[in-house]
Amino acid sequence: MNYSFEYIDIILLAMIAGFIFLRLRGILGKRSGFEGKAPGQFQEVLKKVEKLQTKKNNDIFDTNAQKEFLKGAKIAYETIITDFSDNDNKIISSKPLLNDEILSQFNKALKDRIDRGHYAEITFIGVNSAKIKEHKKIGNILNVTVDFIAEIITCIKDKEKKIISGDPEKIKKIYDTWVFSRDTTSGNPNWKLINILT
16 A cells, blocks of 8 residues: 555656646747747847947937037137147147148148238137037037137238238137037047038
8 A cells, every 4th residue: 555655656746747847848948049039028128228329329429528529629729720820830730630621721821821921910819609509420420510709819911010901909709610520439539620611
């Protein structure tokens, strides 16, 4: 009688083991590794990650980045303006801030002024305001348009130091719209002036 109970226990244990095996097989499946499509819940996680990545890419020029950019833009603006004066080393210090086209235009303007025998005196007073008008990202290139309002003292003199235009005693307010550009994938943090809008 005891033997029959032992057999029954063995059979019951085997049935329980078989049931557990079938349940695990149904839950875990037969495959090893990741095959086919991701489960529905995982698909949702992937979608959220993609959305976050897209948002991160779009926020590459967020509020903080814009504030930092404007600080540098003001410095670049002053450097380029004062480089156009004959009081210093011409375009040398601002050369890294200009793309090839703008650099060529500036050098041509300087040469034309020298050929006419004219001499420029520019005193930069300061930037009253610098505001981002718009910013556009095309591929990896981010272009930012800035409206500047600044004050300078400027005058042009001839070889005899006679004033041709401007006033060395008068502060003049100027309004400029400049476009800066940067490759966002580049390790170089510098922006370049690519256009001066009229």
